[in-house]
Amino acid sequence: MENYAVYVPRLVKKEDNFAPGHRACIGCGEALAMRQAFKALDNNVIVVNATGCMEIFASQFPLTSWQLPWIHTLFENAAAVASGVEAGYKAMKRKGVPLPENTKIVAIGGDGATSDIGLQAISGAMERGHDFTYICFDNEAYMNTGNQRSSATPFGAMTTTSPMGKKSFGQFSWKKNMPEIAVAHNIPYVATATHGYPFDLMAKVRKAVDTPGPAYVHILAVCPTGWGSATDTVIRQSRLAVQTGIFPLYEVENGVYKMSIDLPKLRPVTDYLKIQRRFRHLSDDIIAQIQARVKLEYQKILEKADVTKRAKGKSKTGPRKAPAR
Ligand SMILES: Cc1ncc(C[n+]2csc(CCOP(=O)(O)OP(=O)(O)O)c2C)c(N)n1
Ligand code: SF4
Numbered sequence: 001m002e003n004y005a006v007y008v009p010r011l012v013k014k015e016d017n018f019a020p021g022h023r024a025c026i027g028c029g030e031a032l033a034m035r036q037a038f039k040a041l042d043n044n045v046i047v048v049n050a051t052g053c054m055e056i057f058a059s060q061f062p063l064t065s066w067q068l069p070w071i072h073t074l075f076e077n078a079a080a081v082a083s084g085v086e087a088g089y090k091a092m093k094r095k096g097v098p099l100p101e102n103t104k105i106v107a108i109g110g111d112g113a114t115s116d117i118g119l120q121a122i123s124g125a126m127e128r129g130h131d132f133t134y135i136c137f138d139n140e141a142y143m144n145t146g147n148q149r150s151s152a153t154p155f156g157a158m159t160t161t162s163p164m165g166k167k168s169f170g171q172f173s174w175k176k177n178m179p180e181i182a183v184a185h186n187i188p189y190v191a192t193a194t195h196g197y198p199f200d201l202m203a204k205v206r207k208a209v210d211t212p213g214p215a216y217v218h219i220l221a222v223c224p225t226g227w228g229s230a231t232d233t234v235i236r237q238s239r240l241a242v243q244t245g246i247f248p249l250y251e252v253e254n255g256v257y258k259m260s261i262d263l264p265k266l267r268p269v270t271d272y273l274k275i276q277r278r279f280r281h282l283s284d285d286i287i288a289q290i291q292a293r294v295k296l297e298y299q300k301i302l303e304k305a306d307v308t309k310r311a312k313g314k315s316k317t318g319p320r321k322a323p324a325r
Protein backbone atom coordinates (compact mmCIF):
# COMPACT_ATOMS: atom_id res chain seq x y z
CA MET A 1 0.00 0.00 0.00
CA GLU A 2 1.39 3.37 -0.99
CA ASN A 3 1.78 6.25 1.45
CA TYR A 4 0.75 3.90 4.22
CA ALA A 5 3.31 5.01 6.74
CA VAL A 6 3.38 8.67 5.77
CA TYR A 7 0.36 9.74 7.75
CA VAL A 8 0.30 7.40 10.71
CA PRO A 9 3.41 6.07 12.35
CA ARG A 10 3.25 2.40 13.28
CA LEU A 11 3.49 3.41 16.90
CA VAL A 12 0.09 5.01 17.41
CA LYS A 13 -0.18 7.52 20.24
CA LYS A 14 -1.45 6.23 23.57
CA GLU A 15 -3.89 9.06 24.21
CA ASP A 16 -7.45 8.74 23.02
CA ASN A 17 -9.62 11.62 21.82
CA PHE A 18 -12.52 9.21 22.15
CA ALA A 19 -12.16 7.61 25.56
CA PRO A 20 -13.34 4.20 26.80
CA GLY A 21 -16.12 3.73 29.33
CA HIS A 22 -19.01 4.49 27.00
CA ARG A 23 -22.12 2.33 26.62
CA ALA A 24 -21.73 0.78 23.18
CA CYS A 25 -22.75 -2.87 22.87
CA ILE A 26 -20.01 -5.43 23.36
CA GLY A 27 -17.94 -5.77 20.18
CA CYS A 28 -19.34 -2.59 18.59
CA GLY A 29 -17.41 -1.90 15.36
CA GLU A 30 -18.67 1.67 15.27
CA ALA A 31 -17.08 2.48 18.66
CA LEU A 32 -13.84 0.82 17.55
CA ALA A 33 -13.76 2.68 14.24
CA MET A 34 -14.45 5.97 15.99
CA ARG A 35 -11.62 5.37 18.46
CA GLN A 36 -9.24 4.61 15.60
CA ALA A 37 -10.37 7.62 13.56
CA PHE A 38 -9.86 10.11 16.36
CA LYS A 39 -6.59 8.53 17.50
CA ALA A 40 -5.24 9.55 14.12
CA LEU A 41 -5.99 13.20 14.87
CA ASP A 42 -4.55 15.78 17.23
CA ASN A 43 -6.73 17.68 19.67
CA ASN A 44 -7.29 20.69 17.38
CA VAL A 45 -10.61 19.23 16.22
CA ILE A 46 -14.24 20.29 16.67
CA VAL A 47 -16.62 17.33 16.28
CA VAL A 48 -20.14 17.77 14.95
CA ASN A 49 -22.15 14.62 15.65
CA ALA A 50 -25.50 13.70 14.09
CA THR A 51 -27.78 11.71 16.31
CA GLY A 52 -27.42 7.92 16.19
CA CYS A 53 -25.76 5.11 18.15
CA MET A 54 -22.41 6.87 18.44
CA GLU A 55 -23.95 9.98 19.93
CA ILE A 56 -26.21 8.08 22.32
CA PHE A 57 -23.65 5.64 23.69
CA ALA A 58 -20.89 8.21 24.17
CA SER A 59 -22.64 11.22 25.64
CA GLN A 60 -25.04 10.19 28.36
CA PHE A 61 -25.33 13.20 30.64
CA PRO A 62 -23.34 13.98 32.77
CA LEU A 63 -20.68 11.74 31.19
CA THR A 64 -18.94 11.87 27.83
CA SER A 65 -16.23 9.97 25.99
CA TRP A 66 -15.27 13.02 23.98
CA GLN A 67 -11.97 14.63 24.86
CA LEU A 68 -12.60 17.21 22.13
CA PRO A 69 -15.05 20.09 21.62
CA TRP A 70 -18.20 18.31 20.49
CA ILE A 71 -21.63 19.41 19.29
CA HIS A 72 -24.65 17.16 19.00
CA THR A 73 -26.85 18.06 16.05
CA LEU A 74 -30.13 16.83 14.69
CA PHE A 75 -30.20 13.72 12.57
CA GLU A 76 -30.36 15.70 9.35
CA ASN A 77 -28.07 18.67 9.72
CA ALA A 78 -24.57 17.68 10.87
CA ALA A 79 -22.98 18.94 7.65
CA ALA A 80 -24.94 22.21 7.81
CA VAL A 81 -23.80 22.79 11.40
CA ALA A 82 -20.22 21.91 10.42
CA SER A 83 -20.46 24.47 7.60
CA GLY A 84 -21.58 27.10 10.11
CA VAL A 85 -18.79 26.23 12.55
CA GLU A 86 -16.21 26.49 9.79
CA ALA A 87 -17.59 29.77 8.44
CA GLY A 88 -17.86 31.19 11.97
CA TYR A 89 -14.30 30.19 12.82
CA LYS A 90 -12.99 31.89 9.69
CA ALA A 91 -15.08 35.02 10.27
CA MET A 92 -13.84 35.35 13.84
CA LYS A 93 -10.25 34.83 12.69
CA ARG A 94 -10.69 37.59 10.12
CA LYS A 95 -11.94 39.90 12.85
CA GLY A 96 -8.83 39.18 14.91
CA VAL A 97 -10.43 37.05 17.63
CA PRO A 98 -7.54 35.15 19.25
CA LEU A 99 -8.52 31.56 18.36
CA PRO A 100 -6.20 28.56 18.09
CA GLU A 101 -4.60 28.14 14.66
CA ASN A 102 -5.36 25.29 12.31
CA THR A 103 -8.64 24.15 13.85
CA LYS A 104 -10.20 21.21 11.99
CA ILE A 105 -13.91 20.53 11.67
CA VAL A 106 -15.08 16.91 11.52
CA ALA A 107 -18.75 15.99 11.06
CA ILE A 108 -19.78 12.41 11.84
CA GLY A 109 -22.96 10.47 11.22
CA GLY A 110 -24.32 6.98 10.74
CA ASP A 111 -25.47 5.61 7.39
CA GLY A 112 -29.04 6.80 8.03
CA ALA A 113 -27.83 10.30 8.86
CA THR A 114 -25.55 10.26 5.82
CA SER A 115 -27.17 8.35 2.97
CA ASP A 116 -30.76 9.29 3.76
CA ILE A 117 -31.77 12.11 6.01
CA GLY A 118 -28.64 14.30 6.01
CA LEU A 119 -27.73 13.86 2.36
CA GLN A 120 -28.99 17.28 1.29
CA ALA A 121 -26.93 19.08 3.94
CA ILE A 122 -23.84 17.04 3.04
CA SER A 123 -24.27 17.77 -0.65
CA GLY A 124 -24.65 21.48 0.06
CA ALA A 125 -21.57 21.64 2.28
CA MET A 126 -19.47 19.78 -0.30
CA GLU A 127 -20.72 21.94 -3.15
CA ARG A 128 -19.97 25.15 -1.24
CA GLY A 129 -16.45 23.89 -0.65
CA HIS A 130 -16.31 24.13 3.14
CA ASP A 131 -13.04 23.08 4.67
CA PHE A 132 -14.28 20.11 6.68
CA THR A 133 -14.25 16.33 6.80
CA TYR A 134 -17.38 14.22 6.87
CA ILE A 135 -17.05 10.68 8.23
CA CYS A 136 -19.86 8.20 7.77
CA PHE A 137 -19.84 5.30 10.23
CA ASP A 138 -21.87 2.82 8.23
CA ASN A 139 -23.42 -0.07 10.15
CA GLU A 140 -25.93 -0.54 7.35
CA ALA A 141 -29.19 0.27 9.16
CA TYR A 142 -30.85 2.63 11.63
CA MET A 143 -29.41 0.76 14.58
CA ASN A 144 -30.00 3.16 17.40
CA THR A 145 -33.75 2.91 16.96
CA GLY A 146 -33.77 -0.88 16.60
CA ASN A 147 -32.44 -1.93 13.20
CA GLN A 148 -34.64 -0.39 10.53
CA ARG A 149 -33.46 -0.49 6.91
CA SER A 150 -31.65 2.49 5.40
CA SER A 151 -30.61 3.06 1.80
CA ALA A 152 -27.19 1.72 2.85
CA THR A 153 -28.58 -1.64 3.98
CA PRO A 154 -27.23 -4.32 1.65
CA PHE A 155 -29.46 -6.24 -0.76
CA GLY A 156 -31.13 -9.21 0.94
CA ALA A 157 -30.30 -8.19 4.52
CA MET A 158 -33.01 -8.73 7.07
CA THR A 159 -33.97 -5.74 9.22
CA THR A 160 -37.15 -4.99 11.12
CA THR A 161 -38.50 -3.01 8.14
CA SER A 162 -37.11 -5.36 5.48
CA PRO A 163 -38.11 -8.66 7.07
CA MET A 164 -37.88 -12.07 5.52
CA GLY A 165 -41.01 -14.08 5.00
CA LYS A 166 -43.50 -15.10 2.34
CA LYS A 167 -43.68 -11.66 0.76
CA SER A 168 -40.19 -10.31 1.44
CA PHE A 169 -36.68 -11.72 1.17
CA GLY A 170 -35.09 -8.83 3.12
CA GLN A 171 -33.74 -5.56 1.74
CA PHE A 172 -35.12 -5.12 -1.79
CA SER A 173 -32.72 -2.49 -3.14
CA TRP A 174 -28.96 -2.39 -3.71
CA LYS A 175 -26.84 -0.43 -1.25
CA LYS A 176 -26.64 3.26 -2.12
CA ASN A 177 -23.12 4.08 -3.20
CA MET A 178 -22.34 7.03 -0.95
CA PRO A 179 -18.59 7.25 -1.72
CA GLU A 180 -19.42 7.61 -5.43
CA ILE A 181 -21.99 10.30 -4.61
CA ALA A 182 -19.24 12.16 -2.75
CA VAL A 183 -16.87 11.70 -5.72
CA ALA A 184 -19.55 13.18 -8.00
CA HIS A 185 -19.25 16.41 -6.01
CA ASN A 186 -15.71 16.72 -7.33
CA ILE A 187 -14.25 17.20 -3.86
CA PRO A 188 -10.50 16.82 -3.27
CA TYR A 189 -10.56 13.65 -1.16
CA VAL A 190 -12.84 10.62 -0.80
CA ALA A 191 -11.91 7.30 0.80
CA THR A 192 -13.39 4.07 2.10
CA ALA A 193 -12.11 2.34 5.24
CA THR A 194 -13.04 -0.22 7.87
CA HIS A 195 -11.83 -1.00 11.39
CA GLY A 196 -10.39 -4.39 10.39
CA TYR A 197 -7.60 -2.42 8.67
CA PRO A 198 -6.83 0.13 11.40
CA PHE A 199 -3.67 1.71 9.96
CA ASP A 200 -5.35 2.20 6.63
CA LEU A 201 -8.35 3.77 8.38
CA MET A 202 -6.21 6.09 10.46
CA ALA A 203 -4.09 7.14 7.50
CA LYS A 204 -7.17 8.01 5.49
CA VAL A 205 -8.85 9.99 8.26
CA ARG A 206 -5.64 11.92 8.84
CA LYS A 207 -5.25 12.61 5.16
CA ALA A 208 -8.89 13.72 4.86
CA VAL A 209 -8.56 16.16 7.73
CA ASP A 210 -5.26 17.52 6.39
CA THR A 211 -6.80 18.08 2.95
CA PRO A 212 -7.96 21.67 2.39
CA GLY A 213 -11.62 21.73 1.33
CA PRO A 214 -14.30 19.09 1.75
CA ALA A 215 -13.24 15.49 2.36
CA TYR A 216 -15.37 12.39 2.82
CA VAL A 217 -14.46 9.07 4.49
CA HIS A 218 -16.91 6.19 4.38
CA ILE A 219 -16.20 3.64 7.13
CA LEU A 220 -17.88 0.24 7.25
CA ALA A 221 -18.55 -0.51 10.93
CA VAL A 222 -19.65 -4.00 11.94
CA CYS A 223 -22.67 -4.02 14.26
CA PRO A 224 -22.86 -7.44 15.91
CA THR A 225 -26.17 -6.57 17.61
CA GLY A 226 -27.99 -5.57 14.42
CA TRP A 227 -26.23 -7.99 12.08
CA GLY A 228 -26.73 -10.99 14.36
CA SER A 229 -23.11 -11.98 14.46
CA ALA A 230 -20.70 -13.15 17.12
CA THR A 231 -18.87 -10.37 18.93
CA ASP A 232 -15.53 -12.14 18.59
CA THR A 233 -15.80 -12.11 14.77
CA VAL A 234 -16.14 -8.34 14.37
CA ILE A 235 -12.63 -7.85 13.00
CA ARG A 236 -12.97 -10.92 10.78
CA GLN A 237 -16.25 -9.62 9.35
CA SER A 238 -14.70 -6.25 8.60
CA ARG A 239 -11.80 -7.94 6.77
CA LEU A 240 -14.07 -10.36 4.95
CA ALA A 241 -16.13 -7.43 3.66
CA VAL A 242 -12.94 -6.24 1.97
CA GLN A 243 -11.58 -9.64 0.94
CA THR A 244 -14.83 -10.66 -0.75
CA GLY A 245 -14.98 -7.35 -2.66
CA ILE A 246 -18.23 -6.39 -0.91
CA PHE A 247 -16.57 -3.29 0.56
CA PRO A 248 -13.52 -2.34 -1.54
CA LEU A 249 -10.93 -0.10 0.07
CA TYR A 250 -9.91 2.78 -2.15
CA GLU A 251 -9.11 6.49 -2.25
CA VAL A 252 -10.07 9.16 -4.76
CA GLU A 253 -7.66 12.06 -4.56
CA ASN A 254 -8.50 14.98 -6.85
CA GLY A 255 -10.44 12.58 -9.04
CA VAL A 256 -7.69 9.96 -9.18
CA TYR A 257 -8.75 6.51 -7.96
CA LYS A 258 -6.33 4.30 -6.10
CA MET A 259 -7.00 0.85 -4.69
CA SER A 260 -5.71 0.59 -1.12
CA ILE A 261 -5.34 -3.18 -1.15
CA ASP A 262 -4.50 -5.22 -4.18
CA LEU A 263 -6.38 -8.52 -3.89
CA PRO A 264 -5.18 -11.09 -6.42
CA LYS A 265 -8.44 -13.04 -5.98
CA LEU A 266 -11.70 -12.22 -4.24
CA ARG A 267 -13.09 -14.66 -1.70
CA PRO A 268 -16.67 -15.88 -2.31
CA VAL A 269 -19.31 -13.63 -0.76
CA THR A 270 -20.68 -16.59 1.20
CA ASP A 271 -17.62 -16.41 3.48
CA TYR A 272 -18.99 -13.07 4.69
CA LEU A 273 -22.73 -13.73 4.46
CA LYS A 274 -22.77 -17.03 6.32
CA ILE A 275 -21.52 -15.62 9.62
CA GLN A 276 -24.31 -13.03 9.91
CA ARG A 277 -27.87 -13.85 10.91
CA ARG A 278 -29.27 -11.03 8.75
CA PHE A 279 -28.30 -13.03 5.63
CA ARG A 280 -29.08 -16.53 6.90
CA HIS A 281 -32.40 -16.85 5.02
CA LEU A 282 -30.97 -16.04 1.56
CA SER A 283 -31.64 -18.49 -1.26
CA ASP A 284 -28.90 -19.66 -3.62
CA ASP A 285 -30.47 -17.52 -6.31
CA ILE A 286 -30.23 -14.30 -4.23
CA ILE A 287 -26.66 -15.18 -3.20
CA ALA A 288 -25.76 -15.65 -6.87
CA GLN A 289 -27.22 -12.21 -7.63
CA ILE A 290 -25.15 -10.69 -4.82
CA GLN A 291 -22.00 -12.44 -6.05
CA ALA A 292 -22.53 -11.18 -9.61
CA ARG A 293 -23.21 -7.64 -8.45
CA VAL A 294 -20.12 -7.57 -6.19
CA LYS A 295 -17.94 -8.76 -9.06
CA LEU A 296 -19.35 -6.12 -11.38
CA GLU A 297 -18.98 -3.23 -8.93
CA TYR A 298 -15.47 -4.33 -7.95
CA GLN A 299 -14.45 -4.48 -11.57
CA LYS A 300 -15.80 -0.95 -12.11
CA ILE A 301 -13.58 0.43 -9.36
CA LEU A 302 -10.56 -1.52 -10.60
CA GLU A 303 -11.11 -0.03 -14.03
CA LYS A 304 -11.46 3.48 -12.65
CA ALA A 305 -8.27 3.01 -10.64
CA ASP A 306 -6.45 1.77 -13.70
CA VAL A 307 -7.86 4.38 -16.05
CA THR A 308 -7.18 7.30 -13.73
CA LYS A 309 -3.66 5.96 -13.07
CA ARG A 310 -2.96 5.99 -16.78
CA ALA A 311 -4.67 9.33 -17.36
CA LYS A 312 -2.96 11.03 -14.40
CA GLY A 313 -1.20 14.20 -15.46
CA LYS A 314 -2.80 14.21 -18.90
CA SER A 315 -6.11 15.87 -17.98
CA LYS A 316 -6.27 19.59 -18.75
CA THR A 317 -9.49 20.28 -16.88
CA GLY A 318 -9.06 18.00 -13.87
CA PRO A 319 -11.19 18.12 -10.75
CA ARG A 320 -11.81 21.36 -8.96
CA LYS A 321 -9.41 22.31 -6.17
CA ALA A 322 -10.94 23.55 -2.92
CA PRO A 323 -11.72 27.26 -3.27
CA ALA A 324 -9.78 29.73 -1.15
CA ARG A 325 -12.21 30.85 1.52
C1 LIG B 1 -35.78 13.60 12.11
C2 LIG B 1 -35.54 12.41 12.97
N1 LIG B 1 -36.10 11.24 12.63
C3 LIG B 1 -35.89 10.15 13.39
C4 LIG B 1 -35.12 10.24 14.52
C5 LIG B 1 -34.93 9.01 15.38
N2 LIG B 1 -33.60 8.45 15.24
C6 LIG B 1 -32.59 8.77 16.09
S1 LIG B 1 -31.19 7.94 15.80
C7 LIG B 1 -31.91 7.10 14.51
C8 LIG B 1 -31.16 6.05 13.75
C9 LIG B 1 -29.80 6.50 13.31
O1 LIG B 1 -29.33 5.66 12.30
P1 LIG B 1 -27.89 5.88 11.69
O2 LIG B 1 -27.72 7.27 11.24
O3 LIG B 1 -27.62 4.83 10.70
O4 LIG B 1 -26.95 5.70 12.96
P2 LIG B 1 -26.74 4.37 13.87
O5 LIG B 1 -27.66 4.50 15.02
O6 LIG B 1 -27.05 3.19 13.01
O7 LIG B 1 -25.31 4.43 14.26
C10 LIG B 1 -33.24 7.50 14.33
C11 LIG B 1 -34.17 6.97 13.31
C12 LIG B 1 -34.55 11.48 14.85
N3 LIG B 1 -33.75 11.63 15.90
N4 LIG B 1 -34.77 12.56 14.07
S1 SF4 C 1 -26.45 -1.33 18.01
FE1 SF4 C 1 -24.61 -1.78 16.79
S2 SF4 C 1 -23.68 0.22 16.30
FE2 SF4 C 1 -25.16 0.51 17.96
S3 SF4 C 1 -23.91 0.41 19.85
FE3 SF4 C 1 -24.75 -1.66 19.45
S4 SF4 C 1 -23.17 -2.72 18.23
FE4 SF4 C 1 -22.71 -0.51 18.17
Ligand SMILES: [Mg+2]
Pocket: 110, 111, 112, 137, 138, 139, 140, 141, 142, 143
Ligand atom coordinates in the same frame (compact mmCIF):
# COMPACT_ATOMS: atom_id res chain seq x y z
MG1 LIG D 1 -26.60 3.03 10.96
